Structure formats: C-alpha cells, structure tokens
Amino acid sequence: MPNYRYLGNSGLKISEITYGNWLTHGSQVENDVATSCVHAALDAGITSFDTADVYANTKAEQVLGDALKGQRRESLEIFTKVYWPTGPAGPNDSGLSRKHVMESINGSLKRLGTDYVDLYQAHRFDTETPLEETMQAFADVVRQGKALYIGVSEWTADQIRAGHALAKDLGFQLVSSQPQYSMLWRVIEDEVVPTSRELGLSQIVWSPMAQGVLSGKYVPGQPLPEGSRATDDKGGSRMIQRFMTDDVLTRVQELKPVADELDLSMAQLAIAWVLQNENVAAALVGASRPEQVAENVKAAGVTIPAELMTRIDEALGDVVERDAGKTAEGAPQKRPS
Template identity: 80%
Template sequence: MEFRYLGSSGLKISEITYGNWLTHGSQVENDIATQCVHAALDVGITSFDTADVYANTKAESVLGDALKGQRRESLEIFTKVYWPTGPRGHNDVGLSRKHIMESIDGSLTRLQTDYVDLYQAHRFDTETPLEETMQAFADIVRQGKALYIGVSEWTAAQLRAGHALSKELGFNLISSQPQYSMLWRVIEDEVVPTSRELGIGQIVWSPVAQGVLTGKYKVGQTPPAGSRATDLKGGADMISRFMNDDVLTRVQKLEPIAADLNLSMAQLAVAWVLQNDNVSAALVGASRPEQVRENVKAAGVKIPAESMKQIDEVLGDAVEHDSAMTSATAPQSRPA
C-alpha cells in the first residue's frame, strides 16, 4: 500500500480507501461486509469512508462492528453529514448546527469510536448560512469529535468560501470528495486548481464509473446479475448516464491498454485517477473480498504518458468535462 498526505495537512491516508456506499447494510449481508473490511485491512488499507445516510445509518453500524478490536490509532475513519436520516423529520437533513451536532454523536455511537479522523459535509446546504455550518464544524473539532473537516461535491467557489471561513475559525478545510474517473472529469478545470491553491486534497469516489470501466457491461448484452446496473435501490440510476452503446464500445477498446500494463480494467481505472497529484485517495467498494484484493493492486502504479494519451484518444468525446456539472447535479434545496 502507498500513503499520501490529505491536502496540505499532516494526515496520511491509504491511497486506496475503502468505501461502503451502496453495499454495507443494503446490497450485501453483514458477514460478507465484514469479510470485505478484513480483506481491506489485510492488504494494507487503513482508511475507511462511510456516511450516516448510507443504508439510513446501517452502513456506519456495519463498519463499526467490522472494525471492532482494531487499534484505533492505526485507522483513519471518515464519515459525512447532510442527507436525510432517521425518521426524516424537518431537521433531520442539511448542515444546520442542530443537525450537525446531533449527527456527529449518532455517527460516533454507530462507529463505536470517540472521534472520526475526517468529518465531511456531504453536499452544500443552500438553506443554511455557511457561517453557521462552519462554526458547528469548528466546535466539533475543538471538542475532539473530529480531527479534520472536509466536503463532498462542492464547487470551486463554495470551496473557496468554506476554506476562508475555516481559517477565520481556527481550522482548515482539507479535503474534497467528488466523483472522478476517466469518464467523469468535471473537477479538472476549476475544483482541482482551486484545491491546489488552498491545500485541499481530493478523495475521489466512483473511479471505475460505477463499474462501467471494468468492462463487464457489453453492447447488446444484459447486465450481469447482481451488478450495479441491475440494482433498483439506487445503483441503476447512478450508472444510467454511462449505459449507452457509444460509451460501452469505447470502454472495450481500453482492454488492450490495460493488458499492456499487466492490469485489469478496474485496476487501470483506479490507477488512472491516482495519476492526478491532487488526488489523495481513490475510494473503492466491494461486495466480495476478492474485489478488494484485486483493486488494491492499483496502488503505486505509474501509467506511462503514452498510455495516458491513448486512453484520452479512445474515450474521446464520451468524457464529461463540463465543470458546471458539479452544481447541476447538486441539490438546489434540502431534500424532503
């Protein structure tokens, strides 16, 4: 395993970070989830990412159980707050002081820990003053309930505003968690340059584009049973933007590039996002332990410039570059 600093902080995290979105507490049984976490630990992964909204808090509980007995100081545990949880009452959502202060205590209880290494605003809250949100985060840091603060899917302007307030309040915003892959590069033109300037590192999700970049989806063929494209609990919706003949045909043309580098398609996709020096870690999930053991082989891989150029030529205009997509895909108001 390779380790990278998270932004300009002194915190090192495993460049392959285990994430349990859409799996723990929903798609896979708890014993399998625990096996996946233990497989991650066995291959040197020390960083684990979850969120209170995943499986409506169940994912945090599963992760807490799976990590029980591990030396806490040897782990980096991340979670998030924003989306509706619990009974979905009118204050069970957003980044108000009330929701943040109550949510951190719930997350710590479920994760069976006294603190999280990174607490993240899961989206930007358009209905709460940013000053209120950042003050709540500052208080959580001072209370020792979170060591560092980050965000997820914020625009460059939002990152700049949040970072300025964090410095005024005596802490630093150190991370951003956006979607990023060979096919989805919307952070490159604005979010990444701003983050470099501010000392913010990226922890990117969906580096294999919800499984599309593994090559398992073929033109004219029914998606494999149990795959993300067949998941009616949310996975199929997330993957739909990539499930068209043009994208799938281009992805198949990546196979010779991966083979030349002695990598699987998934390993190539994960290694590709790690070539970006503003990326601190790539989030990978798993529904089987062997997936963890395979994905971790992308750690430390250096893709030659010629191969990077070939990837760009193969994918061509199937790649989404528009930086406006960060705000276009974000909630414009708190979800009910």
C-alpha cells in the same frame, strides 16, 4: 500494499486506496459479507475507511464500527459525512444546520464505536443554512475533539473557496473534497482541482470505475451481467444510466489493450488512472466480495506512462464529460426532507 498520501496541506496520511462502505446493509448475510470485506481491506494494508450517516439510513456506520472492533484505533483513519436525511427525516434531520451537525456527529461516533473520526465531511452544500453557521459548528466539533479534520463533498470551486476562508478565520482548515471522478467523468479538472491545489485540499474520489462501467463487464449488445449495478432496481441502475450507451461501452472496450500492456485488469487501470492526478489523495473503492479488495489494491503504486495516458484519452474521445458546471447542476437546490 497501498501507498500513503498526505491529505491536503495537513500532516495526516491516508491510504491511497480507501475502503468505502456505500453498500446496502440489512440482512445478516450482507452484514457478514461486509465484515469480511472490511477485514480483507485491513489484510491488504488499507487503513482508511469512508462511510456516511445516510448510507442504509445509519446502518452502514454500525456495520463498519462492528467490523473494526478490536483494531488499534490509532492505526486507522475513519471518515464519515453529514447532510442527507437520517432517522425519520423530520425538518431538522438533514442539512448542515448547527443542530443537525452537532446531533449527527454524536450519532455517528456512537454507531462507529469511537470517540472521534479522523475526517468529518459536509456531504453536500446546504443552500438553506448560512455558511458561517455550518463552519462554526465544524469548528466546535474539531475543538471538542470529535473530528480531527474537516472536508466537503461535491462542493463547487466557489463554495470551497468561501468555506475555506471562513474555516481559516475560525482557526481550522478544510483539507479535502470528495467528488465523483473517473476517466469518463472529469468535471473537477478545470475548476475544483486548481482551486483545491491553491487552497491546500486533496481529492478523495468516488466512483473511479464509473459505477463499474470501466471494468469492461458491460459489453455493447450483450445481456447485462446478473447482479450487476445496471440491474439494481434500488437505485444503482439509475446512477449508472448515463454511461450505459453503446458509444460509451464500445469506447471503454478499447481500453483493454492499454490495461493488458500494463498487466492490469480494466478495473485496476481505472483506479490507477485517477491516482495519476497529483491532487488525488485516495480513490474510494467498495467491494461486494472480499477477493475484490485484494484485486483493487493492485492498482496502488502504478505509474501509467504519458503515452498510455494519451492513448486512453484518444480511445474515449468525446464521451468524456468535462463540463465544470455539472457539479452545481447535480447539487440539491434545497435541503432534502
């Protein structure tokens, strides 16, 4: 069973392993598997579920809503997000304008089959909408009872600070940040984490396994496993590319003795590692098979001794990305259409 951690300075507790349904849904077979994975998460004691309106162009929310039907709503924490294009991608179908935020929350609630979400997140920073407009819209969403808490995703430390100040003036608070974070991708450690700690935000981190690379399944010089992220021509292979060098893959294999010492799989070690950071409230973990969920949950509650944390750092060496500027570098410069 996963433990529970407070989300930022709020009184909300979430499961430290949170189920993320960033999957491509479409066929009934995929939807049936997705539903089985959600039920496996519930069976494993996971109560927190993360999705977004853009995933599979709104279908992922629908699948999650259907999978959670019949569950006691008060026993769940449901998170979704707004920013990326949805629908036919018209001029107002993306971004964080008041129009798009208000329409998006209503669409998300309908698809999820609920009156409110526990956490509503700005999926990226919108350079084309005044931050005051966005924060006022979020304040209204909270006052209308459509979202209980507000968070952000992949915002820089400066953007978090500016958003936090406006939120405070408007009578609500930002409680979370959802960045990429793993043993290989530590760009939040120097700026985002200290700022969040100071202001009362927690991290809900995505890709703790670095797109599956930290599971150890990609071996240098060996063929890519069939059906893996690295062979996915729908975008998965592009996202994983930065980690698919012989140097990175060779160093990742050196983590196996550390995992063995803790009686963990390499995937479990990767999830447990991000949870050692006290500013991390939850690791987002998806699944393509129900049995993966039960395996991932075994990373909960693990304490990695300091000497093994040092060994991990030594094994990975200079392949770790630490540049705080990567958050801004990877952000959209204009609203997508």
